[in-house]
Amino acid sequence: MQIINVIASVVGGLAVSFLIYLGLDYLVAKTNTRWNKRLLPFVFLGPVLLLLTVFLLIPTGLTIYQSLLKTDQYGLQSFGGLTNYVQLFTSAPFLQTLLNNLLWIIVVPGVTVIIGMAVATLADRLGPKREKTFKSIIFLPMSISFIAAASIWSFVYAYNAPGQPQIGLLNAIWTSLTKADPISWLQTEFAHTNSFLIMAVVIWLNAGFAMVLLSAAIKGVPEETIEAARIDGASERQTFFRVVVPQIRTTIVAVFITVLITTMKIFDIVFAMTSGQFNTNVLGMEFYNQFFAFNNPGKASAVVVILIIAVIPVIVYQIRTYREQEALR
Amino acid sequence: MTETLAPGTNQTTKGADQPPIKKTRRRRSQGSRRPLLTVILGIVAVLWLLPMFGLLVTSFRTTTDAQSSGWWTVFADIAKAPWTITNYSNALSGTGSGTGQSLGSEFLNSIAVAVPATVLPLMFAAFAAYAFTFLEFRGKEAYFAVIIGLLVVPVQIALIPVLQTYKAITAFTGIQITGTFPAAWIVHASFALPLCIFILRNFMSTLPNALIEAARVDGASHFQIFWRLVVPMSIPALASFAIFQFMWVWNDYLVAYIFIGNANPVLQQGLLGLLGQYNQGWNLVAAGSFIVVIIPLIVFLSLQRYFVRGLTAGAVK
Numbered sequence: 001m002q003i004i005n006v007i008a009s010v011v012g013g014l015a016v017s018f019l020i021y022l023g024l025d026y027l028v029a030k031t032n033t034r035w036n037k038r039l040l041p042f043v044f045l046g047p048v049l050l051l052l053t054v055f056l057l058i059p060t061g062l063t064i065y066q067s068l069l070k071t072d073q074y075g076l077q078s079f080g081g082l083t084n085y086v087q088l089f090t091s092a093p094f095l096q097t098l099l100n101n102l103l104w105i106i107v108v109p110g111v112t113v114i115i116g117m118a119v120a121t122l123a124d125r126l127g128p129k130r131e132k133t134f135k136s137i138i139f140l141p142m143s144i145s146f147i148a149a150a151s152i153w154s155f156v157y158a159y160n161a162p163g164q165p166q167i168g169l170l171n172a173i174w175t176s177l178t179k180a181d182p183i184s185w186l187q188t189e190f191a192h193t194n195s196f197l198i199m200a201v202v203i204w205l206n207a208g209f210a211m212v213l214l215s216a217a218i219k220g221v222p223e224e225t226i227e228a229a230r231i232d233g234a235s236e237r238q239t240f241f242r243v244v245v246p247q248i249r250t251t252i253v254a255v256f257i258t259v260l261i262t263t264m265k266i267f268d269i270v271f272a273m274t275s276g277q278f279n280t281n282v283l284g285m286e287f288y289n290q291f292f293a294f295n296n297p298g299k300a301s302a303v304v305v306i307l308i309i310a311v312i313p314v315i316v317y318q319i320r321t322y323r324e325q326e327a328l329r
Numbered sequence: 330m331t332e333t334l335a336p337g338t339n340q341t342t343k344g345a346d347q348p349p350i351k352k353t354r355r356r357r358s359q360g361s362r363r364p365l366l367t368v369i370l371g372i373v374a375v376l377w378l379l380p381m382f383g384l385l386v387t388s389f390r391t392t393t394d395a396q397s398s399g400w401w402t403v404f405a406d407i408a409k410a411p412w413t414i415t416n417y418s419n420a421l422s423g424t425g426s427g428t429g430q431s432l433g434s435e436f437l438n439s440i441a442v443a444v445p446a447t448v449l450p451l452m453f454a455a456f457a458a459y460a461f462t463f464l465e466f467r468g469k470e471a472y473f474a475v476i477i478g479l480l481v482v483p484v485q486i487a488l489i490p491v492l493q494t495y496k497a498i499t500a501f502t503g504i505q506i507t508g509t510f511p512a513a514w515i516v517h518a519s520f521a522l523p524l525c526i527f528i529l530r531n532f533m534s535t536l537p538n539a540l541i542e543a544a545r546v547d548g549a550s551h552f553q554i555f556w557r558l559v560v561p562m563s564i565p566a567l568a569s570f571a572i573f574q575f576m577w578v579w580n581d582y583l584v585a586y587i588f589i590g591n592a593n594p595v596l597q598q599g600l601l602g603l604l605g606q607y608n609q610g611w612n613l614v615a616a617g618s619f620i621v622v623i624i625p626l627i628v629f630l631s632l633q634r635y636f637v638r639g640l641t642a643g644a645v646k
Contacts, residue, residue: 002434006441009510013445017452025552040551044460045472047453048522055519056479059487066489122370125363130370136633137374141381143629144622145580147597151604151618152380155387155611167399167611169383204377212637257481265483268582272601287485288583297489304485315478322477 020047060308067301075295084302097281098306100195104266104282107196109259112203113252116210120218121240123211135215139208146205150272153201159184189279198273198280202266210255217251218244257314264310283307388416388615395612416616423613426602428594432620435599439624441510442585442595443578446517447571450525453518455567458529459555463541473530479523484516488587491516495588508592513585517578525570532566533559569635576625596621 024043028036042049070080088094119138123131141149158168162181166172171182186194221244229239245252267284270276276285283303290300386400389412394403403410421433428435460466461473495506506512536559544554560567582597589595603617629636 002437006437009441010444013511013514014448017449021452021456029550038466041460041464041466041469044456044464044551044555048457048526049472051453051515051519052476052479052522055491055516056482056487059490060482062490062493063486119370119373122366125366126370130367134370134374137377139633140626140629141377142636143576143625144381145582145597145600145625147582147600147604148580148618148622151600151614152384154604154607155384155614156380158607158611165398167395167397169379169399169401172399172401204380216637261481261483265485267485268597271582272604284483284485291489297493301489304483304489307483308486311481311483314481318480319474319477322474 017047063301063304066298067305069298069301071296071298077298080298084299085306088299088302088306093281094286096279097276097283097286100192100280101264101282103192103195104199104263105260108199108202108206108263109256111199112206112210112259113214113256115203115207116212116255117214117252119207119211120215124215124218135208135211138211141205142208144205146268147272149201149205150269153197153204154186154273157185157197159186186274186280187278192279194274194278195280198270201269201273202263206259206262210259213251213255214248217248221247257317261311261314265307384611384615384618387611388619389413390416390612392610392612395610395615416612417620420603420613420616420620426599426617427605428591428598428602430594430599432596432599432603432617435594435596436620438510438589438593439579439595439597441593442513442517442589443575445510446514446521446578447575449514450518450521450574451567451571454522454525454529454570455560455563456555457522457526458533459551459559461526461530462533462536463538463554463559464551476523476526480527484520484584487516487520488583492587507588508590510589510593512588516584516588517574517581521574521577525574528570529563529566532563536562565635565638568632569638572628572632572636576628579625 021043024046028039028043031039067084068079068081069077070083071077119134123134126134144152155167156169157171158166159171159182160166160168166175166182168185170185174180175182185197188194225243225247226239229243234242265284266282267288270280270282270285271288274280276282276289281289283306287300287303287307290296290303383400386403387395390400390403391411391413394411420431421436422431424431426432430438461469492507495512498504499506540558541554544558549557580597581595582601585595586598591598600614600617600621603614607614
């Protein structure tokens, strides 16, 4: 029964969207040629423009508007100006959340790029067969969802009371090495230990992605430039930092930005591992809590707007890069 | 969803999945036997796989075993350990994950969400990419700049207003929208469009323009050229985006949770429910995790070439 339902909705959904196009094309074919030429692009673009406007642009405006609404104790909304923002920025836990987010974006993109770069560079020096194997292994976590990754790593960080057998790998190693009591890792706020342990999972997921892009870029570096540096007496290290790195700079930046954006809006993994408790809260998590736990769409929207403001520099950078590339075409 | 321009990677794409060109071959063969390097990378590889491996082993253990000893202890006597596959059958048919459904039926729900949410944006974006590549119209550059800007906009920006709109429509017309598959398709599709258009347009602009001109001269309409020429020639780009989008949607939790919720829960919701009850046994969580990752893993392992090509095609997700 469920299968029939699933198949029916899949087939139906696809058929309807195709019919929309046939219909639009039929309409354009009917109009006279002068109009046809003008209208045709919008037949091809129409549905996309409609979807982007209705599901992205208008909601963005509504979210900004909504962030100005305050919610009273009965759940009723009224215009509150910047109340939500003032409340957020004067609340110590939220400032801590911002700080945590900052920690995430300082640590995760940088470390991911460095690990990706290291594996790409080292694997490049091995034979093709071994290189391929190693790269596939590092790349494998790419296919795993945040929730599944959270399961895998929560098990590594698992904690049992002292005296009981430790089934979590980390505590097993910890207790046998130090003979100390096991530690409830994900609840350890000291020095942001728990946050760093969650970050490790995200790095584990993304390093392969960084490696693949950087590896492709490294292979694209002309051998002559490296050869020339060696002839001039440059060491391995000098060749790498002064010849290879500058030539793949654009790729490094692109990888960094991609991981940066993933990190800024990180949610699933924090939600699955700690729900933002024990001082692991981040903006994506705060959005979820404000909306679902506290039933405060206004404040949740304000959190999103803060997130978007943080993303704006990246958007500007993207458009500028695109313009420069187009100019080179 | 995250997407970034990867300027400069276009020309290096070749190195990723084609045999190495002559000039790099020397560098490679030169270092093909490096035991120390192999050992270092070998250690990294083992560390990388160990967490997954531990969970895989645990997924075949009994609850008592999994609760009372570490998974690594089974290697003391592999033959003696009471291996079992009941964890998988329990996870697939049991409804104890808090969503009210078993992972088995959640598997079907995930397919019902992921397949159209992959095909729909591909189709919409292919049409748009065609317009951006082969048609002239006013404001083309501006429209495209907007699409580039939207590449990195976090999905959270739209969730609340779209959900409220769905609910308002339901209140007004009585038609239930949240909880149905299309409610999630359309959000997934909309947020996939910028990246998909970007990749396809980059690809289409490499197609020979003369061919399209020739078809025009022969009297073919743009609609015919699109379906008969451009779409078949764009299959590589379409395939690599399809893999991406499928894995993205399959692995998504937030959109599915907000727009479908517990009416038709997807796998990620089921797994999160299981994870919340880890104290009843990691063995069930373990089996659940592998049920959840098996499809992306198969897609990934069998289509890795296309996946890498998509990554290096100038955009990433």
